[in-house]
Amino acid sequence: MPYLPARAVATLRLLFATLLLAPLAAQAQAEPDGDNSQSPYFSVHSDDPANDRLPLKSTQVRARVLGVIADVTVTQHYRNEGSRPLEAQYVFPASTRAAVYAMQVRIGERQLNASIREKQQAKQEYEAGKLAGKTSALLEQHRENVFQMNVANILPGDEVAVELHYTELLVPTDGVYRFVFPTVVGPRYNGALATGSGTAEPWIATPYQCTAATTDAVGAAAIDESAPVFDLQVQLATPTPVRELVSPSHAIDIDKGADNQSRVRLAAATTIANDRDFILDYRLAGDRIESGLLLSKGSEENFFLALVAPPKAAPSQLIVPREYLFVVDISGSMHGFPLDTAKVLLQRLLAGLRPSDRFNVMLFSGSSSLLAPDSQPANADNIARALTLLDTEMGSGGTELLPALRQALAVPGDQERARSFVVITDGFVTVERDAFELVRKHLDQANLFAFGIGSSVNRQLIEGLARAGQGEPFVVLDKASAAEQAERFRRMIDAPLLTHVQARFEGLDTYEVEPPALPDLFAQRPLVLFGKWRGEAKGRLLIEGQQAGGAYRVELPIRADQAQAENQALALLWARHRVASLTDQETLEGDFAYSQAILDLGLKYHLLTPYTSFVAVDEVVRTAPGTSPAATPQPLPLPQGVSPLAVSPLTVGAAVPSTPEPSTWAMLLIAALGGLLLHRRGPRGAGGTV
Structure with missing residues (x-):
């Protein structure tokens, strides 16, 4: 193929920019007419x-x-x-x-x-x-x-x-x-x-x-x-x-x-x-996470906050064959820097797979596609195919997260393997609760880990998906942090730090403890317990579980001199966590079963809910x-690194935001490129070289 001279390249760039920005320019001339538009x-x-x-x-x-x-x-x-x-x-x-x-x-x-x-x-x-x-x-x-x-x-x-x-x-x-x-x-x-x-x-x-x-x-x-x-x-x-x-x-x-x-x-x-x-x-200094217990004594209620240091990571005694399904967002808001970062991240994640592992990759925007109908061996050829598939994407279209999750969860799994879903997205959607509910209903299938890409990710979606899937959330700010977060994922997926975790108090009368059940611990992060207590401050807190090296047990003594007078922060933190738990439960069960309880908490503790x-x-x-x-x-700046494609290029007032699918952009660019090449092959005698 003949090379394109500088002037032709410049023309092509200008045409490409015009194709991207023309709808936005038309839109900027329109004023919003009331609340007809539900898109940015x-x-x-x-x-x-x-x-x-x-x-x-x-x-x-x-x-x-x-x-x-x-x-x-x-x-x-x-x-x-x-x-x-x-x-x-x-x-x-x-x-x-x-x-x-x-x-x-x-x-x-x-x-x-x-x-x-x-x-x-x-x-x-x-x-x-x-x-x-x-x-x-x-x-x-x-x-x-x-x-x-x-x-x-x-x-x-x-x-x-x-x-x-x-x-x-x-x-x-x-x-x-x-x-x-x-x-x-x-x-x-x-x-x-x-x-x-x-x-x-x-x-x-x-x-x-x-x-x-x-x-x-x-x-x-x-x-x-x-x-x-x-x-x-x-x-x-x-x-x-x-x-x-x-x-x-x-x-x-x-x-x-x-x-x-x-x-x-x-x-x-x-x-x-x-x-x-x-x-x-x-x-x-020292990097050591200390265990501790804070007690607050109030005129009507007493609260506690316990942070229990996790065990040190131990080498995995048994390597369990695993299966991974990577669900990657290639929508318009991922265009440019976020998608480039996602490509680096996926490359790092795939490089960390063992030869005994299997994997699949789903790309989604307005629609979705799979690398293969079922999971593939994690060999060099299949990893190269997956990276090539993603590398051809430029980022466009809507963010149809729910259909992608439904399709991913429906992919047949290998019963002999531990299965993990890995979602990679900026999270710029409005269907957070629906996504959480969908994941919770399939907890028996796998853990879910969520990677947020960019400088202003929707942390509610990323953290909520991981919480619903009993996995871990990650935030990847840029390409430089992709390798670090991929390595974190590899370390924690090898073996959870602590499983079958249980907490109990002996000698201290506690109630309304949050969370009601402690999840498996993947990361080097303290176990956190909130709750209320009554009576005398005495006794001990016991945490027990299983780690790679066997049984785990830690004990925290409780003394009367630990109780502080009116520590408002503990009451607020407990109430906030309680609201989050009830909201999660309401999402799972549907309707507004816990709305009155959430309302009562907000009014009693003076909290926004x-x-x-x-x-x-x-x-x-x-x-x-x-x-x-x-x-x-008040207009907002676009988050750093987010393309204008994240904002609907339709005229304000349209009901559904959208950006052209990759095939549309490809047709436009091919047509532009074809025109330039035909112009390049035109008569040279009259016009000289281009």
């Missing part, structure tokens, strides 16, 4: 000077980490630089383990303390305050890691600060403690309701801002001066000196103080910082009653 869309700055389209001006994060508990304050600053009242709408993420327990609203010198309400009641109070002309704020939970803030009647020139407080538990893995602060919700694929691959939730139509910012190979966007300021600091206090303190996601400045204290701040940067999760990793919301309404009437402020959805 690009937002452009309004030419109407009366309407400030970017009311969120900054987000400030202050985290205090004491031992294994983080307490975080997030302050969102809104300012109306237009000339008419606004209602700001902002969808934002949070940690999957966050227990959100308070919200305050500051308007000038006035401060409003938000109240926790049943979700519909909170919505009614908010709407009533909005129509009455009062500044009002509403915080709702759409997913355990996706929240929405609405702030109504922000007058021209107003500055409104909304402050959120949450706490979470930091559990070390392989000796590494990790604090994660998510900054942006990735765009969600929302398929047709009839196929079960979508939901009718308005928050999914969150706009994504298309700026003129340039991007490099991994999608690091230059700072847009109109974008909200992101400021984050972490105050770290540890029981022993910190041996290593790094951020794999951001450039940071570290100030080390006395008494094992450190302060971490974002370093000055030339790229935006709020388009990816902020991640802070630290190790303590699927059935409770925070609401604050000012007493001062600030606009003419009966008038509605201009609704202004």
Whole structure:
């Protein structure tokens, strides 16, 4: 085949870019008409000077980490630089383990303390305050890691600060403690309701801002001066000196103080910082995970938190033949950097298979395909075939996760082998609960391990799939971490650290212990128990199980002097874990069997849940009653490394987001290439060389 000269290559690149971006450009000219669209869309700055389209001006994060508990304050600053009242709408993420327990609203010198309400009641109070002309704020939970803030009647020139407080538990893995602060919700694929691959939730139509910012190979966007300021600091206090303190996601400045204290701040940067999760990793001197028991004594209830160090990994005494089915997302949101990372990850995972293992690979987007009808021997030829199959994919189409999981679970298995499913995706879907239910109903078939790819993965899906499949979650930030995570997977799959785990208290009267049953332990991570206790603090906690070398047993003594007065964090962490357990059970059994129990927990412990919301309404009437402020959805940046193909290129208002399937792109590119080649072979005498 003759080579393509530079000008032809440039033409082809331009044509390819035009094919990709033309639908987006057409879309950017359209304004959203109400709630007809359930897919993300690009937002452009309004030419109407009366309407400030970017009311969120900054987000400030202050985290205090004491031992294994983080307490975080997030302050969102809104300012109306237009000339008419606004209602700001902002969808934002949070940690999957966050227990959100308070919200305050500051308007000038006035401060409003938000109240926790049943979700519909909170919505009614908010709407009533909005129509009455009062500044009002509403915080709702759409997913355990996706929240929405609405702030109504922000007058021209107003500055409104909304402050959120949450706490979470930091559990070390392989000796590494990790604090994660998510900054942006990735765009969600929302398929047709009839196929079960979508939901009718308005928050999914969150706009994504298309700026003129340039991007490099991994999608690091230059700072847009109109974008909200992101400021984050972490105050770290540890029981022993910190041996290593790094951020794999951001450039940071570290100030080390006395008494094992450190302060971490974002370093000055030339790229935006709020388009990816902020991640802070630290190790303590010695790398040893200590067992411990915290007791809290309250006026009405007492709580405990136990962390029990895992056994050291022992060499596997018996190598069990295994079968793996890799389910790989090749949809539009995986285009470019995420799919390139997934290819490296799969290469590493396949390289770790033993000759006695068997495997299969499923690729899915709007449809799915298998490497072979049944699992194949893990030899060099079959591994090469699998990698070639994936290497031809560029990433396009919808993310039809449920049909792919159903097809994968239906693939016949080898009864003589231990079976594992490995899902590789960014998780940008809306059908998390359906996926969890599907996996739980097939627990008798295999374990499931989930790998999240990218800088802002849907951690609820990744962690939930692994929890439902009694496996482990992994997050692969980039190609460099693919090898590390693949090696982690290989180590833990060889043999679980601990199986048939049981916990019991002797001498201490405990109840409502979470989790009700302890799962097998694959990673070097402590076993965690929450619960309530009554009576005298005495006795011991016994943990027993089986490890590769035989029986395992550890004992933690309980003393009266361990009980602290009114440790609010333990109550919140227990309630948050209880809500998560009930939500999982509700998903498994269907309907809303545990909605009242979840609601009661949210109201009693002042927690944000699927059935409770925070609401604050000012007493001062600030606009003419009966008038509605201009609704202004705050556009979000696309997560770092995520292609514009993740956002529907259809005109806003369409019901089902979609991107062309690979065959469509192939036809367009082949046609373009053919045209260039015909032009290359044209008469040379008249036009010379091309």
